[in-house]
Amino acid sequence: MASYASKVGQDIARWVENGLIDGETAEKLRRDVEANVRRSFSFGTVLAMLAAILLGAAILIFIAANWETIPRIARVLAVFAVIAAGYVGGAWLKLRDHPAFAEAAWVVAAAAFGGAIALIGQMYHFSGDESGAILTWCAGTALAAIALRSNPLTIMAVAIADGWLVIMLLNGFDFRSGFDIPYLYVLMAFALFLISYWTRSQPSRHLIILSLILYAGFVAAADEWDAMAIQLAIGSAVIFAAAVYASEPLDGLLQLGGRLPLHAFLGFLVGMAILQFQYDEGGGLILTAALMLAGIVAALVLAGRDSRGLRWLAYIGFTYELVWIYLVMMGTMLDTASFFLAAAVILGLLAFVIIRVEKRMRGGIAKRGTAS
Incomplete structure (x- = not known):
């Protein structure tokens, strides 16, 4: 956001110099930009969230230690007391105009809810696995995010869903038989994406898209005939072109802050990189390397000027491609x-x-x- 403010400040100075706006208008524009930058980032808010995350982690670790000396009913009541205090106290802080501490209290309550699921399942030996417990935790956190219209709780629900995805993928990993792909995640991602509109959580949408690229990458790695890798690369290229040539309607729909080209370019690089592992010699190597380099150049030409992140991603992709070609062709x-x-x-x-x-x-x- 600071780079954005700096760029706008330079633009305002140029407009004044060229006589497009007067000094009074320029000053109003500068004050408006500075005010929005301060509202969008607060060091105190960051510290409050970090404190909430640490407190939530402490609660989860404390529960995981299994309080053998404390009666079962006391354990359950203590955890539910933390949940109630977090949600009710957060609502009270919100009404008192302390939004940062309110959100932090809600994050602690959501973490305690996850701990309660683990504790009750452990104490009463409920049937089921960790997958069901994590899904329940995610659903409860998502419902709390909807009810409280909370941006941090939405991010937390997405993070829990992503954790579930990683656990499922790692548990299903087998070099001989491929992956047991959790297709349910696509529905979860779609539902959380819709929730993010209600809670005005743009970071959640970015996390969801990145996790879908990860998901597609795992599916492509398990696909012996590379259909998913090809679809990921081509689909990402099409989305990139649409994001460049129809940026306003697409960004108005997805509300990603103009970063859709960056995500699409990342998807293209991931798809092409997976293909290169399959075609690492002869004509396949030349074709995939040429397509990768052409895609990097096209991305820089079409969208590199307006996105520093895309430029850095292109440089990283270009470096990776050169290293890959060198390693594959080291013998010749x-x-x-x-x-x-x-x-x-x-x-x-x-x-x-x-x-x-x-x-x-x-x-x-x-x-x-x-x-x-």
């Missing part, structure tokens, strides 16, 4: 050097053409501005 240095030479020539020609086109475009815009 001459072929590796030839490939790098050809790639350098092609990229150099592309850079020359793009620079010439951009200069002409800027010249045409300047001429139209002078004529008007």
Whole structure:
């Protein structure tokens, strides 16, 4: 957000210099940007959330220690007292205009709810596995987020769902038979995405999209004929193009703060990287490497100017691709050097053409501005 404020400040200074706005309007714009930056980030809020997370973790660890010396009924009542105190106390703090501490109290209550599920299941030996307990915890946290319209509780529900996904994927891992893929997660992600609109939780939507890319990556790794990896790469490329050429309606619908191209580009890189593990020699290597490099260049040309994160992701992807080609072709240095030479020539020609086109475009815009 600070970089955004800095960029807007530079734009305002340029507008004043060019006579587009007066000094009074510029000052109003600067004050509005600064006020919104302060509201969007508060160090005190961050500390309150960290304290809540640590307190919740302490409760969970305390419960996991199994209080053998405390009567069962006392354990249950103590945990439910923490839950009630967290939710009721959070509501009281919210009414007293202490939103940061209110959200922190709700996070503690949600953590205690998860601990209560584990404690009761342990004490009374209920049938079931950890998967069902985590799903119950996620559902309860999501319902609390809806009722309280809480951004942090929505993020917590998504984090619990992501934890469930990782546990399911790791438990189902088998190099010989592939993965036991939890398809239920797609429905969970869709439901949580809808909830995030009600709770105005943009970070939750980012987490959900990233987890879906992880999910698709695991499915692609288990797919022997690479259908999912191809679908992930092509689908991400299509979404990237839509995000670039229809950015306003898509961002208005998904409300991702203009970061959909970044997510789509990441999905493309993941899909192509998985394909490269399958086609690591001959024509397959050349084709996948060429597509990867072409995708990186296209992403930089189409959206790199407006997204620093996308530029860094492109640089990381480019570095990964060079290292991968070097490792795969290590035994044939001459072929590796030839490939790098050809790639350098092609990229150099592309850079020359793009620079010439951009200069002409800027010249045409300047001429139209002078004529008007």
